Amino acid sequence: MQKRSHLLGQSKRALVSGGTGFLGSHVSRFLLSIGFSVTIIIRKSSSLSRLEDVSDQLSYILIDDLNSIEPSYDYFFHLATCYGRNGETNSEMEAINISFPMMVIEKLSENCVIYNFGTSLSSDVNFYAKSKNKFYSKLTSEYSSRTIVNLKLEHFFGPKDGSFIEFLVRSFQEKVNSIRLTKGEQIRDFIYYKDVISALHYILKSDNSGDYSIGSGREILLKDVVVKIKEIVGNSVTQLRWGDVPYRENEVMYSVANTKRLTDIGWAAEFSLEEGIRDLLKEK
Numbered sequence: 592m593q594k595r596s597h598l599l600g601q602s603k604r605a606l607v608s609g610g611t612g613f614l615g616s617h618v619s620r621f622l623l624s625i626g627f628s629v630t631i632i633i634r635k636s637s638s639l640s641r642l643e644d645v646s647d648q649l650s651y652i653l654i655d656d657l658n659s660i661e662p663s664y665d666y667f668f669h670l671a672t673c674y675g676r677n678g679e680t681n682s683e684m685e686a687i688n689i690s691f692p693m694m695v696i697e698k699l700s701e702n703c704v705i706y707n708f709g710t711s712l713s714s715d716v717n718f719y720a721k722s723k724n725k726f727y728s729k730l731t732s733e734y735s736s737r738t739i740v741n742l743k744l745e746h747f748f749g750p751k752d753g754s755f756i757e758f759l760v761r762s763f764q765e766k767v768n769s770i771r772l773t774k775g776e777q778i779r780d781f782i783y784y785k786d787v788i789s790a791l792h793y794i795l796k797s798d799n800s801g802d803y804s805i806g807s808g809r810e811i812l813l814k815d816v817v818v819k820i821k822e823i824v825g826n827s828v829t830q831l832r833w834g835d836v837p838y839r840e841n842e843v844m845y846s847v848a849n850t851k852r853l854t855d856i857g858w859a860a861e862f863s864l865e866e867g868i869r870d871l872l873k874e875k
Contacts, residue, residue: 604663606699607631608692609670610649613752614708614784616641618668621788623648625795630664632657632671632695654691660698667699670708674719681718688722689729696734704738704800705730706791711743711804711848716841738800742791745806745848748867749784750874756781759817760871763826771835773842775814780806780847783867786860793858806848807860816864823868 605622609615610631622629623645630650633639639646652659673679673687696705709727712720727741748756762770782805790805817831850858862870 602626602628603665604628605630605666605668606652606660606664606695607668607670608695609672609708611637611639611641612670612672613641613749614747614787615668615670617749617784617788618670618791619649620645621791622668625792627666657694657698660695662698662700662703664699664703666704666706667695668706668708669695672708672719672723675717681722684718684722685725688719689726692726693729693733696730696737701736704740705734706740706742708742708744711745711806711846712843716843717839740794740800741802742794742805743802743848744787745780745782745804745846747782747784747787747805748871750871752784756816756820756868757871759820760824760868763821763824763829766826766828768828769830769832770817771832772817773813773836773838774834775812775817777813777843778810778845778847779813779816780808780810781816781864781867782807782848782860783862783870785870786862786867789861790853790858793853793856797856799852799856801852803852804848804850805853806850807862807864808848808850808854809860809863810845810847811864819865820868823865823872 605627607615607619607629610619611633619629619631619642630652632652632654634654642649669692671687671691673684675684707727707730710720710723714721714724731739748754751757786807787805794803814833821829
């Protein structure tokens with residue numbers, strides 16, 4: 592594992608992909624807050640609505656103009672991803688999840704630290720996971736001398752992020768008649784987005800590289816998650832139709848982060864699931 596020489600304190604140049612998305616916008620805002628000069632890669636059609644409060648503090652590069660990327664960035668934070676939720680083909684997913692970040696990295700200097708926001712899912716779960724893991728394998732193979740930090744994300748959530756948690760909160764607030772669900776036997780690890788950002792801060796300060804599992808480290812039954820959110824929102828009318836939705840092929844029944852590397856550098860999750868939900872409700 593290669594040791595990084597970059598330290599926080601002075602202004603550093605950061606390039607961010609996926610900076611207009613939910614997590615990417617919070618990462619970009621956080622980097623600005625600790626002194627980074629931040630440039631995000633965007634499409635002409637990208638909405639900057641998540642970054643309205645800091646848009647004038649950011650610089651921008653169009654995805655169609657990657658040749659304009661200067662090699663002098665100190666960090667590359669790669670958050671752009673395609674989940675395949677909008678009917679994208681496998682080729683389109685590979686273009687976004689593999690080819691695009693590799694093209695960016697080709698433009699960067701040997702000294703640029705790469706932060707890859709990856710997945711905790713194994714490659715056999717779905718094509719999204721396969722493509723994300725294939726990118727990381729290709730990255731470490733072709734750029735073995737680079738300093739690389741790989742964040743293996745569990746299920747993170749926050750206000751208006753489009754996640755399962757946000758869907759449940761919205762559905763319970765709207766008092767929908769019913770919600771169709773699986774049997775809810777999966778064991779999951781949910782981490783509030785503010786804890787993801789604090790974990791990133793600790794890793795940046797630690798001067799370490801390599802793999803980090805990003806989750807709360809707390810396991811919870813999915814059925815208990817749904818019931819807890821229904822209770823917090825104060826919904827007594829929505830029917831929970833357990834078992835109406837079959838498990839997906841290769842359904843992950845257990846996924847919980849091993850947070851030892853994070854706790855070894857002093858990090859601990861601040862928000863329990865309930866605290867995260869209550870904070871989310873305040874921010875909505």
